[in-house]
Amino acid sequence: MLYNSMSRAELLELRNDLEAKFEQKKGLGLNLSMARGKPAKEQLELSMPMMNIINENTPMAGEDGMDFRNYGVLPGIMEARKLFADLLEVKPENIVVCGNASLTIMYDVISRAFIHGILGSTPWCKLDKVKFLCPVPGYDRHFTICEVFGIEMIPVAMDDNGPDMDVVEKMVAEDPAIKGIWCVPKYSNPDGIVYSDDVVRRFAALKPAAEDFRIFWDNAYCIHHLYEDKQCEILNIVEECAKAGNPDMVYEFCSTSKVTFPGGGISCLAASKANIDAAIGFMNAQTISHDKINQLRHVLFFPTADDMKAHMLKHAAIMRPKFDAVLDMLEKELDGTGIATWKKPLGGYFIGFNAMEGCASKIVAMCKEAGVVMTNAGATWPYGKDPMDSSIRIAPSFPTLEELIEAAEIFIICVKIVSIDKILETK
Amino acid sequence: MLYNSMSRAELLELRNDLEAKFEQKKGLGLNLSMARGKPAKEQLELSMPMMNIINENTPMAGEDGMDFRNYGVLPGIMEARKLFADLLEVKPENIVVCGNASLTIMYDVISRAFIHGILGSTPWCKLDKVKFLCPVPGYDRHFTICEVFGIEMIPVAMDDNGPDMDVVEKMVAEDPAIKGIWCVPKYSNPDGIVYSDDVVRRFAALKPAAEDFRIFWDNAYCIHHLYEDKQCEILNIVEECAKAGNPDMVYEFCSTSKVTFPGGGISCLAASKANIDAAIGFMNAQTISHDKINQLRHVLFFPTADDMKAHMLKHAAIMRPKFDAVLDMLEKELDGTGIATWKKPLGGYFIGFNAMEGCASKIVAMCKEAGVVMTNAGATWPYGKDPMDSSIRIAPSFPTLEELIEAAEIFIICVKIVSIDKILETK
Numbered sequence: 001m002l003y004n005s006m007s008r009a010e011l012l013e014l015r016n017d018l019e020a021k022f023e024q025k026k027g028l029g030l031n032l033s034m035a036r037g038k039p040a041k042e043q044l045e046l047s048m049p050m051m052n053i054i055n056e057n058t059p060m061a062g063e064d065g066m067d068f069r070n071y072g073v074l075p076g077i078m079e080a081r082k083l084f085a086d087l088l089e090v091k092p093e094n095i096v097v098c099g100n101a102s103l104t105i106m107y108d109v110i111s112r113a114f115i116h117g118i119l120g121s122t123p124w125c126k127l128d129k130v131k132f133l134c135p136v137p138g139y140d141r142h143f144t145i146c147e148v149f150g151i152e153m154i155p156v157a158m159d160d161n162g163p164d165m166d167v168v169e170k171m172v173a174e175d176p177a178i179k180g181i182w183c184v185p186k187y188s189n190p191d192g193i194v195y196s197d198d199v200v201r202r203f204a205a206l207k208p209a210a211e212d213f214r215i216f217w218d219n220a221y222c223i224h225h226l227y228e229d230k231q232c233e234i235l236n237i238v239e240e241c242a243k244a245g246n247p248d249m250v251y252e253f254c255s256t257s258k259v260t261f262p263g264g265g266i267s268c269l270a271a272s273k274a275n276i277d278a279a280i281g282f283m284n285a286q287t288i289s290h291d292k293i294n295q296l297r298h299v300l301f302f303p304t305a306d307d308m309k310a311h312m313l314k315h316a317a318i319m320r321p322k323f324d325a326v327l328d329m330l331e332k333e334l335d336g337t338g339i340a341t342w343k344k345p346l347g348g349y350f351i352g353f354n355a356m357e358g359c360a361s362k363i364v365a366m367c368k369e370a371g372v373v374m375t376n377a378g379a380t381w382p383y384g385k386d387p388m389d390s391s392i393r394i395a396p397s398f399p400t401l402e403e404l405i406e407a408a409e410i411f412i413i414c415v416k417i418v419s420i421d422k423i424l425e426t427k
Numbered sequence: 428m429l430y431n432s433m434s435r436a437e438l439l440e441l442r443n444d445l446e447a448k449f450e451q452k453k454g455l456g457l458n459l460s461m462a463r464g465k466p467a468k469e470q471l472e473l474s475m476p477m478m479n480i481i482n483e484n485t486p487m488a489g490e491d492g493m494d495f496r497n498y499g500v501l502p503g504i505m506e507a508r509k510l511f512a513d514l515l516e517v518k519p520e521n522i523v524v525c526g527n528a529s530l531t532i533m534y535d536v537i538s539r540a541f542i543h544g545i546l547g548s549t550p551w552c553k554l555d556k557v558k559f560l561c562p563v564p565g566y567d568r569h570f571t572i573c574e575v576f577g578i579e580m581i582p583v584a585m586d587d588n589g590p591d592m593d594v595v596e597k598m599v600a601e602d603p604a605i606k607g608i609w610c611v612p613k614y615s616n617p618d619g620i621v622y623s624d625d626v627v628r629r630f631a632a633l634k635p636a637a638e639d640f641r642i643f644w645d646n647a648y649c650i651h652h653l654y655e656d657k658q659c660e661i662l663n664i665v666e667e668c669a670k671a672g673n674p675d676m677v678y679e680f681c682s683t684s685k686v687t688f689p690g691g692g693i694s695c696l697a698a699s700k701a702n703i704d705a706a707i708g709f710m711n712a713q714t715i716s717h718d719k720i721n722q723l724r725h726v727l728f729f730p731t732a733d734d735m736k737a738h739m740l741k742h743a744a745i746m747r748p749k750f751d752a753v754l755d756m757l758e759k760e761l762d763g764t765g766i767a768t769w770k771k772p773l774g775g776y777f778i779g780f781n782a783m784e785g786c787a788s789k790i791v792a793m794c795k796e797a798g799v800v801m802t803n804a805g806a807t808w809p810y811g812k813d814p815m816d817s818s819i820r821i822a823p824s825f826p827t828l829e830e831l832i833e834a835a836e837i838f839i840i841c842v843k844i845v846s847i848d849k850i851l852e853t854k
Contacts, residue, residue, distance in 0.1 A: 100714075144711075148542075261497075288568075
């Protein structure tokens, strides 16, 4: 029933019931979290056999004869470049394999643009203003990098096909201060949006005013499907950019953080050969090589991209019941109330939830009171400021199913109470 | 016999003999390198048991209950912070454990100073001029970082006790544009100089004009002794700076690159708590955590710093015969000739060699002709320019003993020929 069509008395009665439930939950002294996109312990166990894959008898020389244990091979071992090339459907020459975090690659790419410029253009630190487009809701750590470098962030709305490309095309073409756009093109964080072919092609065909404009294509969830029979695919942005005559316009990022181990994985940058060569040139001042032994560990565990994909089905089997549980509860409890909308993702790590305007912060604060930590309200927007105070990111992966159900129950109670209060203001 | 007191005829005769030997060596088509400080294969084998130390049954939770396989613990696992604290004789709170390369930490520290400034001071990118003092001869990769950031490098002479502190004290006190000094305080690269207690204390008591002046203390060879019975120690710079009322003035760097595996090791930054907290704050935008599994691998292999020190004796046993062989050959062939001087290091990875003025480039080029790669002449000086063209870095670690002897023989032939040519110019 639509809460908004209930009478003041009905709402007050419902609120009383909910308040009692809330107090009861609060009394349990819980300590639960739906805050961060962390794999659960069971998921980490899936990759433990990788810990056995190198032992003291493992041959430690690569196909080029280079000893994996010594200095050198800055672009990453060829075997690992081939693995990521296979996964992202590019050539090994379009891949640099780095350390444990694609976030670090993103930071470094921007840091180098800031300090040295991109392929000969003016370093960003010499410019009065650098701006990035930020499709919203988005990933808070992308926004943090921009904040750290003093990059002005401009939110761009998204629909079920991706960012509003009319806006993106217009702004990028008109404003040379716009140097980048953050994209999580597949199973976006947090809404699970998958960019349509049309959107990807329009990205590849952008005509930016800035020669050093780049698309930051964070393909974090490229094989992170939830349903074996409903796997989404997106067009290959590196290929599409090349086809459109913009070969250098994109940096694509990818890692095994949520395939093997967060912190213990490997990551890569995929881009045109010109971009890759420039990156390697600057990386040469930063390090002598990344951890080639861990790269080897990964290629021995995953000889091909298909092996990675098969492994991801095991993750999906653990994640799916959690997503289904939360989605079922939301549907059962909130469908038809008119106080919230949410997405049903087919992959990724989050459920994007929209409360009534002005309610998100209060819901998150109230959850916390009852021992349930949610991502800060506003985190999905640049500067942590959601102008509608509506977007909440639900991360169901880390808790056990039992904890998750408990947490989701409390979350739903809080959503209802805060929404009723909001409606009562106008009754 | 002093070459300089030989007659023109004697020198020409000697030169003929040497030329014949050179041509004979050249005919062998060798491919040898004394260029980089890389551990030999045998040394890499020493740490292979570490590859067995984590398997799928290893408990993966830390003393604080945190799962090493998941996101988090940005300062490094407490066990690893304690290990480095133990090694460098500081508190764990003075340590951040990072990824595989201390070079990356150095680059990042400078990058952050460039972009954000140090503890609230003006970002270096906003300054007209930033200068570093560079004790010479020094490490080329330090100088490359300065070049990348456009930092002006000023060479400072060294003697057997370390840098000329009269010069360092004066320049640092007078010029607020001087923001740093590169030091390899123990078994310096390439001369193997060990800073005396007096030098370390004078460093700690510096009165820099710049509030954001920092000592970049690259303790790369802190336990890399060559002789068990002749181990040098230096004063603890972090402690000395604190005692002198300059607690924030130093960043110390250290890694296991030449203890376990280059590229597969772990590294740390040691500094005051204020510096460490600032570093962690910025690192938070760069990564969610470093590779905690590899940190665990190291602390399981080395429960204490003493275990690391014991392990280093095994490295020394492999390195020592190589250093001794080269040093014996230099002594036998060049002692008393007056055409070269060299240091006899007690640790580290290099032998610092000084040819007659104007001869280094020619010697290195001639070696290359006969298939022996040396570090570029000039590499030990900022901008790769040794004003005397005299300093050559010999790296004996990587070749086998047989290869090394062959390479050193050719090197000595080249030194002699080039020196005779130089002397003949004035006869």
